[in-house]
Amino acid sequence: MKPSREEAFRAYVVRARPGLVRTATLLTAGDAHLAEDLVQTTLTRLYLAWPRIRPENGPDGYARRVLANALHDERRRPFRRRELALAQLPDPPAAQEDREFGPLYAALAGLAPGMRTAVVFRHIYELTVAETADALRCSEGNVKSQTARGLDQLRAALSPSVTSRSIP
Numbered sequence: 001m002k003p004s005r006e007e008a009f010r011a012y013v014v015r016a017r018p019g020l021v022r023t024a025t026l027l028t029a030g031d032a033h034l035a036e037d038l039v040q041t042t043l044t045r046l047y048l049a050w051p052r053i054r055p056e057n058g059p060d061g062y063a064r065r066v067l068a069n070a071l072h073d074e075r076r077r078p079f080r081r082r083e084l085a086l087a088q089l090p091d092p093p094a095a096q097e098d099r100e101f102g103p104l105y106a107a108l109a110g111l112a113p114g115m116r117t118a119v120v121f122r123h124i125y126e127l128t129v130a131e132t133a134d135a136l137r138c139s140e141g142n143v144k145s146q147t148a149r150g151l152d153q154l155r156a157a158l159s160p161s162v163t164s165r166s167i168p
Contacts, residue, residue, distance in 0.1 A: 020067060021039050023125065024067060026116075029106070029109035034074065038070045042063055046063055103158060106157070107153075110153060114138075115146045115147075115150040115153070118132060119154065129143050
C-alpha cells in the first residue's frame with residue numbers, strides 16, 4: 001500500500017530537517033533563530049507543493065530552491081530594514097558551537113548573500129555547478145564566478161594574518 005501524503009511528507013521531514021537546519025544556519029551566517037524560521041517556511045511551502053513533486057526527482061532540489069528563496073524573501077521584508085537591534089540575543093549560541101564555528105560564521109557573514117549561497121551549496125551540499133545554478137535560478141557562469149570570489153574572500157578572512165618579521 002502506498003503511504004499517504006502526510007506519511008510520506010512526515011518521513012521526508014524526519015530525514016531531511018537536520019540537514020536543512022544546518023544549511024540554513026550556514027546561509028544566515030550562524031543566526032540559528034532565523035535559520036529555524038527559514039526551515040519552517042521551507043517545510044510549509046514544500047508541504048503545499050508535495051503532490052506536484054515528482055518522486056524520480058526527489059524533494060531535495062526543490063527544498064534547496066525554496067530555502068534560498070525564503071532567505072531572499074526574508075531580506076526583502078520591510079521590517080528587516082527598519083528593525084534596529086540594540087539588545088543582546090535572548091539565547092546566546094552554545095559555547096562549543098561558538099568556538100568551533102564562530103570564525104566560519106563571521107567569515108560567511110562578510111560575503112554577499114548570493115555569494116554565500118553559492119559557496120554553501122557548492123561546498124557544503126557538494127552540488128554540481130548545474131544543480132547550484134538550478135537552485136539559485138541563475139547561469140552556471142554566475143555560480144562559478146560567485147563561488148570563486150566567495151572562496152577567495154573566505155580564504156582571506158580565515159587565514160591568519162601574515163606579518164613581516166625580520167629574520168636574524
